[in-house]
Amino acid sequence: MYISKEIKEQIFEKHGKSKTDTGTAEGQIALFSFRINHLSEHLKSNRKDFNTERSLVKLVGKRRSLLDYLKSKDITRYRAIVKELGLRK
Template sequence: MVKNSFISVISQKENTENRGSVEFQVFTFTSKISILTSHLQLHKKDSSSQRGLRKILGKRQRLLAYLSKKNRERYKKLIAELDIREIKTR
């Protein structure tokens, strides 16, 4: 349900469904992260889920770094919409 509402917001902005956009990918990773986090609160010793969570976090971090380099305005807007922390830059 949440994913469908975000798809409609993006499609209204771009007039097409662009599921390959960085914003959409970051949103899907963020929703998967929240699901896995709630799962790991119940099942603390599920190491395979912990590994999956770390992989998804890395993918999201790389996408956010890419977006930050290419278009800082879109990056700032996405960070504000999803209420996530800004990435650390070196």
């Protein structure tokens, strides 16, 4: 899946510090969430696409590890991003 530069900038501008700051945990979590939602929609219509299913599971694991990192470093930032994106454990 290709994400255009404009969409990435919008995600990082909304959840990161700026549209060029791609290193914050919040920005990366938001980008992973966008990709996870896209792949989930793809798998609803293509249920035998096992390569996409594998990449979806890897993305969920990466997002989970970033969320765990953020939870251990700064609980208020963790709670804010979970509430903003509507995630649940």
